[in-house]
Amino acid sequence: MARLKIESLRKSFAATTAVDDFSLDVGDGELVCLLGPSGSGKSTILRMIGGFEQPTSGMIRIDGQDVTRLSPERRPTGMVFQSHALWSHMNVFNNIAFGLKLRSLSRGEIQRKVDQALELVGLAGYGHRQTFQLSGGQQQRVALARSLVLEPKILLLDEPFASLDQHLRERLREEVRDIQQRLGITTLFVTHGQDEALAMADRIVVLRNGQCEQVDAPDVLYRNPQTEFVAGFIGQMNFLSANVEGGRFRHPDFTLDVEVQDGPAVLALRPEALRLEPSDSPDAAGVTRATDFGSHIMVDVELRDGARLKVMTAPDARWQKGQTVRLAASAFALYRQNRLLARGGLPVETVEGRSRHALA
């Protein structure tokens, strides 16, 4: 039972502002992902929650208790680092037991808890191993067990799988999600892999330059990005720039009636929201490439003004390079200065398809 509340958190290093007015509520048992490009302040936020950095201003509460000024060892948080940070002069058992010993538990109790933790992460019987005798994935599991054994109120994970290969990463994130659900532990997870965030999170926080762009459930974030940045960051997105004049978005290939003020705007179209039809018109768009992903085909289309779009088509469709085509959109969003102006169209049907392919 733990809630995390972050209020107007701010952190400056000398000249740079790493985190700028960041607020977030994490509910009991929730898994929230911090997602953003490199240098957007994800680690800094996590480290402030863990107590390794002092906020310049703002407040952090865990279950109502203000922990902003507490040192790391007094906080009910458990952190898993990207570099696992296992103590190489101790074996696996002692790595996990270290925190328990500090709490002066009895020997039997420690043994029992360590065994339990190893069992939880699927490493029963590995206690006597040295840390360098483990694979990268196993090391990360030990690091996870080391944090979990102390039953922290908040679990903090900073890109724990970043140094692992793709397959292992996918397996581990399922395992971590599974453990997290079973224990019902409130978790904050940092990643810059959007597929990781979409696969694991209850809610995703998209960060940019230390500021929060949007906080939403993965499906909402994907279907209804509130800013142009989020639209481009999550999944694949085609952008077309043009002017809105007299209630009409005037792009040579896409004209659209929208009730917004005149001015420049950016039209955002998902590849799966676009449809292709053969066309004989002399000023139609041309296919430049078709890439077969097995489950779908991604067709690159070049418009007359040189803009390139990606269109997702069914796997049985055959599109040749150089073929002229006409485009139709079933859903769109319109942005101006990174803000959502308008959106419309039917919701995209291929829900299954998007998380597996559109993001690959």
Add this chain to the structure above:
Amino acid sequence: MIRSYSSTSGRFDWMGLAFAILLVIVIAVPLLVVFTWAFTEVWRYPSVIPQKFGLRFWDQTLSRADVWEALFISLRLSATVTALSALICLPAAYAFARMKFPGRDLFFLSFLASHAFPKFGLLVAIAAIFLQLNLIATFWGVVLIQLVGTLMLMIWIPVAAFQAVDRRMEEAARDVGAGPLRVFWSITLPQAGPTIFAAVLLTFVSTFYETEGAWLIGAPQIRTMPVLMINFINNQVVVQYGAVLSVILWVPSFIALIFARRVIGTGSFAKGFGA
């Protein structure tokens, strides 16, 4: 290794040979001469090989009371100086490596500066002060002067060792509930351990052989092994006394250095895996 052999297989490596010969002349020949003298009873010019080998001078040297006394004084001095040096320098080195405080760089520079100063001049100045404090010719006087000499090594190497310790490891320990002191004791020190152990060992060995300070401050009451050796060589024409003492002094330091090499070697080995 194999690659370097094959790459030189075409041409003979004259440079390498020249270096090897130079090293042998500079290092091995004097050692060999000292060794030979230590086991020689008669060796007169112009013979290349001693006329008579024997252990007579070992007997004579080892039966002298002043040799044993000097040995124990040297051991006591080195142990005391090394312990004090570690006690003072290790926390300071940690502070240098981990903490940011005003004047940090200036302080560090001053350490180096004091060691760039001509040593004998510094020693004489200190001796003058010690004279007023009645520290001349006392055990603690020598301890103090030698302590000053060890500071740089005992700060510099441990600073590097502490800086090499992964910060995340320390943070992970804080995270599971260890206070700063506990982290230092249970994580930082063991991680930096092999290198620091080598620094301690080197400090011990170099203190054991330190002569200038020991002679200037300690004479005549406190006579260490090296000082005694110099006396032997200066006052008596018998080369063998000096040679025997040299060999006696050489053996433990050689063992210590081999040991240090092994410890450092395995340390970096394990770290390479753990990284």
